Structures are given as structure tokens and as C-alpha cells.
Amino acid sequence: MITVRLKKQPTVPLEAESLTPDRLVGQSNAAIRAVPIYLGKRQCRLDEFFDVDGADSDQLEIHGDTGRVKWIGREMSRGTIKIHGNAGMHLGAYMRGGRIEAAGNAGDWLGAEMTGGLIRVAGNAGGQIGAAYRGSLAGMKGGAILVNGSAGLEVGMRMKRGIIAVAGPVRDFAGLQMKGGTIILGGGAEIRTGAWMFRGTIISLAPLQLLPTFEYAAAYMPTFLQLYAKHLRTLGVSLPVDSAAGVYLRHSGDHSVPGKGEIFVWQPASRG
Numbered sequence: 001m002i003t004v005r006l007k008k009q010p011t012v013p014l015e016a017e018s019l020t021p022d023r024l025v026g027q028s029n030a031a032i033r034a035v036p037i038y039l040g041k042r043q044c045r046l047d048e049f050f051d052v053d054g055a056d057s058d059q060l061e062i063h064g065d066t067g068r069v070k071w072i073g074r075e076m077s078r079g080t081i082k083i084h085g086n087a088g089m090h091l092g093a094y095m096r097g098g099r100i101e102a103a104g105n106a107g108d109w110l111g112a113e114m115t116g117g118l119i120r121v122a123g124n125a126g127g128q129i130g131a132a133y134r135g136s137l138a139g140m141k142g143g144a145i146l147v148n149g150s151a152g153l154e155v156g157m158r159m160k161r162g163i164i165a166v167a168g169p170v171r172d173f174a175g176l177q178m179k180g181g182t183i184i185l186g187g188g189a190e191i192r193t194g195a196w197m198f199r200g201t202i203i204s205l206a207p208l209q210l211l212p213t214f215e216y217a218a219a220y221m222p223t224f225l226q227l228y229a230k231h232l233r234t235l236g237v238s239l240p241v242d243s244a245a246g247v248y249l250r251h252s253g254d255h256s257v258p259g260k261g262e263i264f265v266w267q268p269a270s271r272g
Contacts, residue, residue, distance in 0.1 A: 004050040006049060010049060016038075020072070022058075073098075095116065095119065096114070101119075106124075115141045149168045155171075159175075164184070169189065176197075213253050213255045219248070
């Protein structure tokens with residue numbers, strides 16, 4: 001186990017892409033303390049801002065409010081990162097495997113363009129979860145991102161595969177230009193959900209204000225969701241799949257593209 005503890009807040013955001021198991025495994029404590037990080041344009045040693053315990057492990061624990069520390073877990077492919085506090089922008093960007101758990105909130109671009117692995121955030125997250133960076137044609141291509149709180153703009157923008165599940169409400173443009181994969185909105189979304197969506201599935205457990213370019217298809221309990229719910233339960237995500245409790249309203253679109261995506265909105269059964 002390698003444990004790092006933030007000992008002072010940076011005056012500007014730190015860029016710490018070296019805080020990943022792939023970089024630290026096989027390294028001595030002295031080598032880890034000397035790993036480079038960046039404060040603006042200035043290269044620093046890791047131990048200028050962090051106390052470091054342990055060596056040679058793909059299990060990393062980070063203590064302190066690292067909300068101003070960017071790129072933690074960039075391109076990681078193995079091991080675990082546990083963050084006992086907030087995390088900054090680009091957490092788990094380009095991630096290929098392993099597991100990241102953040103006990104607090106996370107910034108924008110969480111899991112951007114990741115291809116594998118699992119990210120779990122106990123608090124809220126920013127915008128562009130699992131999204132494509134500006135100028136890139138594809139966002140998330142695999143893995144799972146689970147957020148227990150709310151999230152910002154453009155969740156899953158241009159994602160191709162994988163799962164994004166947000167328990168709380170999200171802001172505009174969820175699923176923007178989505179090309180595949182699944183987005184689960186436990187608390188619904190604001191407006192323009194699925195705009196310019198080509199393919200993929202968005203499931204909302206709260207009412208949505210849909211664009212007029214989405215066409216209502218049917219109200220039913222999809223068989224694939226009943227099967228999919230079993231897999232989601234292994235991740236700690238619950239979907240209502242009891243037909244006695246309600247149905248899903250299926251909408252297809254975005255027909256302005258034209259697209260073949262689908263949005264399912266849960267409608268509980270009426271009582272009495």
C-alpha cells in the first residue's frame with residue numbers, strides 16, 4: 001500500500017498524472033517522493049505537496065482535499081486508487097483498468113475517454129463525465145462510472161460504450177451526440193437530453209422534458225432491462241423492473257440527425 005497525504009493546498013491547480021498505480025508500482029519510497037508533478041509551468045517533486053508512506057504497490061490511498069489536483073489516475077490500467085476527500089478535474093481520464101473510489105466530490109471530465117475500469121464517486125461530479133475531449137470524435141469506450149450525487153453538463157458526450165449511472169439530477173445535454181453505451185439518470189436531467197444522439201440508451205427514473213425530435217414509441221417493460229438490471233446490481237445500481245410497479249416509456253431519436261438512440265423514462269403505476 002502507498003499512502004499520500006496532502007500537506008498544503010496549491011496556489012493554483014496541481015497536475016499530478018503521475019499519481020497512478022502504473023507509475024508507482026515497483027518504485028521505492030524515495031523514488032515515489034521524487035515523482036514529478038506540476039504547479040503551473042513549474043515542475044515539483046511529489047513530496048513538496050504530499051507526505052508519502054509505503055512503496056512498490058498498485059494500491060494507492062490519497063488523503064486530504066485534492067479538489068485542486070488534476071489528472072489523478074490518468075491512463076491507469078491496474079490496481080486501485082482510494083481518495084479520502086474531493087478530487088480535481090480529469091480524474092481517471094483515459095483509464096484502461098483498475099478501480100478508483102472517491103469519498104467526496106469530483107471535478108469536470110471524470111473518466112473522460114476511458115476504455116475500461118470502474119470509477120465510483122460518493123459525492124457530486126462536474127460536467128463532461130465520460131465525455132470526449134474537445135475535437136475528439138469519441139468519448140468513453142468501456143468501463144463504468146458511478147456517481148452517487150448530482151452531475152453537470154454533457155454527461156456521456158459522444159460516448160460509444162460503457163455505463164454511466166448518476167443517482168442525482170444532471171444538467172443540460174446529457175448524452176449529447178451519444179454513439180453507444182448506457183446512461184442511467186436516477187434523478188432525471190434538465191433539458192436537451194440526447195441531443196443529436198446517434199445510438200445508445202438513456203434510462204431516466206424521473207420525468208424528462210424531451211426534445212420534439214424524439215418520437216414516442218410505446219409503454220412497456222423491456223425484457224433486456226430485466227436482464228440488464230441483474231448486471232447493474234453487481235455494481236450497486238438498482239433499476240425498477242417489476243411490471244406491477246410501473247412501465248418504461250420508450251422514445252426514439254434524435255430524428256434530427258437522424259439517430260437510432262432510445263430514451264426510456266420510468267412511469268410508476270398509478271395507485272388507487
